[in-house]
Amino acid sequence: MSEKKIVLDARGITKQFPGVLANDLVDFDLREGEVHALLGENGAGKSTLMNVLYGLYKADSGEVKVNGENLILSSPRDAIYKGIGMVHQHFMLVPVFSVTENIMLGAETDHRATPNESPLVKLDRKEVAQKVKSLSQQYGLEVEPAAIVGDLPVGVQQRVEIVKALYRNANILILDEPTAVLTPQEADDLFRIVHELTTRGVSIVFITHKLKEVLAIADRITVMRGGKVVGTTTPQETDEHQLAAMMVGRDVILTVEKEVAHPADDVLLVEKLRVRDVRDIETVRGVSFTVRAGEILGIAGVQGNGQTELAEALTGLRRIEGGTIQLAEKNLTGKTPRIFTESGLAHIPEDRQRHGLVLGYTVADNMVLCDYYKAPFGVNGVLQQKALDENSRRLIQEYDVRTPSPYVSAGKLSGGNQQKVIVARELSRANVKLVVANQPTRGLDVGSIEYIHKEIIAMRDRGVAVLLISAELDEVMALSDRIAVMYHGEIVTTVDAKSVTREQLGLWMAGSKVQQPAA
Amino acid sequence: MDWRRFSFIGLIIVILFGVVVLIGGEQVSPLIIISSMLATTITVATPLTLGALSGIFCERAGVVNIGIEGMMLAAAFFGWLASIYMNTIFEFNAAISLTVGVVMAIVSGGIFALLHAWLSIAFKVDQIIGGTVINILAVGITGFLNRQLFFEKGSIFGGNVPHAPGLLPSLSKSLTFLCGGEQGCFGLPDLISGSVFDQKPVAISAIVLVAVSHYVLFNTRWGLRTRAVGEHPKAADTVGINVNRMRYINVVIGGMFAGLAGAYFTLESVPSFEPLMTNGRGFISLAAMIFGNWTPFGAWAAALVFGASQALQINLQFFRESIPPNWAFLQQSYVVGLAPYILTMLILTGIIGKTTPPAADGQPYEK
């Protein structure tokens, strides 16, 4: 087979941020119609490299060629014009706009962002909606042009992002951690779309932390570490272990090792809990369960079956319609989040940017968001900078948060490192009795996942109760001692994690009736 | 749009008008009362409407502008000054002098806005502080120049205020002409066309600009991009929109609206300038903008409420004698005088549901 032609070629890309060399003489190329996976630890510089290729960040040095032609990238407009499209790690959609408006933004009258018409041209929403419809049919990307983006689930928002790129005739598509926020079903859907696109000659850069995915869909794999390229390989020549080692620079244990649990008293007692979601629909419908000290209860379920609202109710973030919540023998029904936290709750929220961090605050401040008013961090209403400093330096070290200093704002960290700041804060707090972990390892690299899994199990062994909610069935199965299956706002069954198969769980999650009485 | 908001506004206006009709209806025909109140309402709402449009353009692009008050004041002064200069020193006729005055007002509003944009975009100064700077600066500059130019002995006007070239003319004549003769407009009786439509150029343009702004914001490329920049600047950046450029231009456009509002004070309402004459109108404009949920028509409706309460005040003074004894409190001029401000507070406390500002309002953009 002859070598396919190179459509995108970057040489010697260097990008310095204050205190971090995010890209250090990086070479990267992409061939026509291939899927080139980009792997690397959190903070390795993957998103930075892609943002440089997309014209959003200006590289300090290096050159980019598209179809053999030198490109000067001073704005994303230049990249779009050359057929480069990008779906960002944190989506770039205006929530209050409709799908059509989001897609036409910046390319209102012709498919590319040309500035040569009057700024007062009338928007032709109908025509664009028509084109969106036909694009979505052509590629099997179902989107409703008139829907408001903020109301859509993330999986659909992602389709909007892809259509947005295709609308601009992108033939080079960069997908930055597209599967991090998707359910396994949605991810399968995405792979189908990726395949469809490549057969039509679109070349794709695919960033992910999930090694199985990489091996399944990539034609070539490039691994980055510490801002440099470690090497390029193919799925045929490598395996998960080797990739993990390349990424992290050491051997990673990909399976979770844990002792048998020794559960003790009930810590969390939930009875007949009913909760409504933002659209005022009852999504948690009379749920009862307990989590005991020293055990991990996993909640398995297809996303959107009430897990989000359940977690919000259990942490005091959402008003409940009925039922009771008891934590460590205290009735917390209807109490504020502060009281939940003070009663021994630690919470790793699903959406790190909305509920986990204050993006404009420093890492050090974010690390005391729950405890800032208590000694040693706050004394008589005055923050103790020294205590904050020590605390953050210790956590940054322990949890391997890649940041130039504790005093950069959290929003400047890479996605995975933002997640680590939250996990570090929550798991390190004193007197934790219950951990509610919703997608705790979303967007983390394999090394960090290994560490956080170990940490969660260590907490269990110290007698903490853990409620784990995850869209990754593998994670739920590997960590949990018992698994509750949630379907349609109800817990259909609770089983012993050792005695259940993946297939059986999958069936229950899809709504098939439970036959035998469960453990 | 939001029908609850509009019916609430309609209700308030009906109540305000109703009070006057109840009191004065025996002396003067209700039709005359209503039409004259309508005319006052529209006139008084003019600077508020323009001020609110000014706020809408700035904030839809993501820049908070509490300097509208100052921009109006500065524009009122410089517009007036320009018209006097043209008239007295260069001896142009009134029409030309006044036109130059209006242009000058718009330009000076734009220049003050440019300063605000520069502070908040280039230097990322807190936008509330930036707006306050504008307000203080405007009070200082206009007060100082007013004294220096007109009341100092050796100054150019030699210590006395020269005659202003007059006021912008009413447009009712030309309107009646357009409708084809003496028989009243659109088949309405003459008295209505004579008073309700007896408006001057700035008042008319404010209404036209409401419609134009609505069209621009929601139906053109410019509007889509402006709103994107105010909601999610990074998303706008990733599709090739120059965020800061959009913000600069929109803030300056906003300033020009405030400038036109300034022209209302000294070139259309009264032919003179007094220090602090904008008297909080810029801030009430912001209330109208918020109440109108950052939409031109909503803000206009809110401005009309403030106008109507002003009309109530004027008319109650006129019918003072016939206020029934058990409503005697209405004779107290401060009671009615407070009405616009009490309405502002009621309206701002979110009496009819919550309003949502643009998501990135007030936040400087950093990549």
Ligand SMILES: Nc1ncnc2c1ncn2[C@@H]1O[C@H](COP(=O)(O)OP(=O)(O)OP(=O)(O)O)[C@@H](O)[C@H]1O
């Ligand atoms: N806008 C920014 N300002 C300052 N530093 C930044 C900025 N963006 C990224 N960085 C730094 O550059 C480094 C590389 O970040 P990048 O986002 O490229 O990592 P990544 O490989 O995408 O990681 P992840 O898998 O966690 O998303 C990090 O150390 C990060 O802190």
Ligand SMILES: [Mg+2]
């Ligand atoms: Mg990234």
